[in-house]
Amino acid sequence: MTRIITSFIDGEFQPAEGARLFDKRSPVDGRVIARIAEAPQAEVDRAVRAARAALRGDWGRMTVEQRAAMLHAVADEITRRFDDFVEAEMADTGQPSHVMTHVFIPRGAANFKIFADVVKNVPTESFRMDTPDGRGALNYAIRKPKGVIGVICPWNAPFLLMTWKLGPALACGNTVVVKPSEETPLTAALLGEVMAKVGVPKGVYNVVNGFGPKSTGEFVTTHPQVDAITFTGETRTGTAIMKAAAEGLRDVSFELGGKNAGIVFADADFDAAVDGIFRSAFLNTGQVCLGTERVYVERPIFERFRDALKAKVEAVRYGRPEDHASTYGPLISQEHRDKVLGYYQRAVDEGATVVTGGGVPDMPADLKGGCWVQPTIWTGLSDDASVVREEIFGPCCHLRPFDSEDEVVALANDNVYGLSTTIWTQHLARAHRMAERIEVGITWINSWFLRDLRTPFGGSKQSGIGREGGVHSLEFYTETRNVCVKL
Numbered sequence: 001m002t003r004i005i006t007s008f009i010d011g012e013f014q015p016a017e018g019a020r021l022f023d024k025r026s027p028v029d030g031r032v033i034a035r036i037a038e039a040p041q042a043e044v045d046r047a048v049r050a051a052r053a054a055l056r057g058d059w060g061r062m063t064v065e066q067r068a069a070m071l072h073a074v075a076d077e078i079t080r081r082f083d084d085f086v087e088a089e090m091a092d093t094g095q096p097s098h099v100m101t102h103v104f105i106p107r108g109a110a111n112f113k114i115f116a117d118v119v120k121n122v123p124t125e126s127f128r129m130d131t132p133d134g135r136g137a138l139n140y141a142i143r144k145p146k147g148v149i150g151v152i153c154p155w156n157a158p159f160l161l162m163t164w165k166l167g168p169a170l171a172c173g174n175t176v177v178v179k180p181s182e183e184t185p186l187t188a189a190l191l192g193e194v195m196a197k198v199g200v201p202k203g204v205y206n207v208v209n210g211f212g213p214k215s216t217g218e219f220v221t222t223h224p225q226v227d228a229i230t231f232t233g234e235t236r237t238g239t240a241i242m243k244a245a246a247e248g249l250r251d252v253s254f255e256l257g258g259k260n261a262g263i264v265f266a267d268a269d270f271d272a273a274v275d276g277i278f279r280s281a282f283l284n285t286g287q288v289c290l291g292t293e294r295v296y297v298e299r300p301i302f303e304r305f306r307d308a309l310k311a312k313v314e315a316v317r318y319g320r321p322e323d324h325a326s327t328y329g330p331l332i333s334q335e336h337r338d339k340v341l342g343y344y345q346r347a348v349d350e351g352a353t354v355v356t357g358g359g360v361p362d363m364p365a366d367l368k369g370g371c372w373v374q375p376t377i378w379t380g381l382s383d384d385a386s387v388v389r390e391e392i393f394g395p396c397c398h399l400r401p402f403d404s405e406d407e408v409v410a411l412a413n414d415n416v417y418g419l420s421t422t423i424w425t426q427h428l429a430r431a432h433r434m435a436e437r438i439e440v441g442i443t444w445i446n447s448w449f450l451r452d453l454r455t456p457f458g459g460s461k462q463s464g465i466g467r468e469g470g471v472h473s474l475e476f477y478t479e480t481r482n483v484c485v486k487l
């Protein structure tokens with residue numbers, strides 16, 4: 001029988017009777033793997049009420065030490081149920097097991113631990129001031145939870161990105177109403193079981209499922225009792241959520257789209273650069289906001305680099321995620337596949353040379369219903385082609401030669417987005433110089449997606465608002481108040 005996923009509110013999964021259900025299909029073969037109950041306004045109201053009540057209950061009374069211990073217990077329970085999380089995330093996304101076991105699920109557990117430790121160790125400022133009577137006064141700051149946080153999640157790295165928000169939100173003493181992507185509801189539901197098992201008080205973690213506009217997502221973001229909203233996803237959606245948050249002057253933290261540049265100099269460690277760009281363009285079937293869709297290669301090595309990248313791309317092994325031989329998965333949905341294939345066609349219309357890929361692979365009969373596309377490399381497009389300017393969010397990149405540092409910095413910056421860049425060179429002084437000039441939230445030098453969770457993470461320009469990570473997350477998830485004591 002097909003499993004039904006319902007909302008998790010006030011510590012309990014809601015009954016499915018009478019709910020409006022929609023199908024969750026496997027990206028691998030198109031089978032219905034679960035039916036999801038869309039939470040109507042009344043259910044979102046209940047979730048928000050539960051979250052508000054929890055702020056005043058046991059959760060609100062816990063010491064920082066107690067909260068931190070509880071989050072460590074959550075992380076430990078995730079690790080204990082590691083295989084269940086891997087299985088759920090593979091079912092939702094279709095991505096190979098090694099991506100789940102090495103990146104996405106361990107990061108989910110780490111996201112709780114790191115912020116539990118941050119809140120225990122971060123000081124607040126204090127200032128002693130002079131007063132006319134000579135006795136002085138002491139100012140010190142205290143941090144308070146912001147309240148109920150609306151957490152709106154994308155589908156591309158569901159567990160990692162959801163817990164990246166939950167870890168600091170809960171560590172700071174907030175409560176949450178999470179809206180997972182309609183494409184990937186499974187790990188958020190599983191986390192409900194974990195929260196209940198380790199005794200996180202009821203109402204602290206609530207999950208409501210559904211769509212975005214005119215559905216559950218909008219009910220959360222427009223809810224007047226939601227105090228702040230954190231969101232990862234498309235820039236256009238961020239704009240809609242920001243409009244909703246303006247009502248009631250609620251704070252937002254956004255990580256949005258990217259059209260990131262990869263830059264390879266002729267002096268780079270060639271094999272490492274090919275490997276790094278390959279990962280940055282094709283990991284997770286290119287569905288990573290930090291991924292590289294524009295690759296600039298210094299002219300003397302352009303052809304050699306193109307051929308080496310092509311060889312790597314043509315060696316990917318399509319297959320089911322649980323098959324350990326698979327290195328490459330499907331896109332998330334047929335809708336997203338149509339979008340990506342639309343860009344594949346547009347690239348040709350705009351005059352691209354297709355180096356490899358550009359279409360749909362011939363899959364065995366049992367996988368034909370899946371959302372498969374070929375990993376694709378283009379050359380020869382002009383800098384204003386839509387495929388070079390717009391975020392595709394698929395397994396594809398355009399390679400273009402460059403001749404000078406100034407030229408490539410200008411090319412990298414010539415975009416509305418500013419999320420990340422990856423630079424490959426052995427000339428570290430040049431790399432540092434470029435990192436100062438490229439307008440992005442994170443520059444990787446001779447690496448990509450190497451994440452230290454203490455560092456500020458977020459996007460410049462239209463790639464985001466605010467920074468999360470380490471102490472920076474506390475800026476969003478707490479309100480800092482000043483206390484002034486006359487001595």
Ligand SMILES: NC(=O)C1=CN([C@@H]2O[C@H](COP(=O)(O)OP(=O)(O)OC[C@H]3O[C@@H](n4cnc5c(N)ncnc54)[C@H](O)[C@@H]3O)[C@@H](O)[C@H]2O)C=CC1
Pocket residue numbers: 152153154155156179180181182210211212213214216217218221232233234235237238240241255256257258288289336339391392393
């Ligand atoms: N930069 C990134 O990290 C990501 C970018 N994308 C891009 O976004 C495109 C569309 O993917 P989607 O998952 O549909 O992204 P999206 O931005 O539309 O949706 C992300 C989340 O926001 C919710 N949502 C959508 N509209 C909303 C609204 N008006 N109010 C409240 N919640 C709302 C969705 O239900 C989902 O949970 C992709 O093709 C890709 O280009 C998608 C996921 C992540």
Ligand SMILES: O=C(O)/C=C/C=C(\O)C(=O)O
Pocket residue numbers: 156157161164232287288289290451457
């Ligand atoms: O490592 C992080 O904290 C964030 C990673 C972001 C993505 O993978 C994404 O949004 O695609």
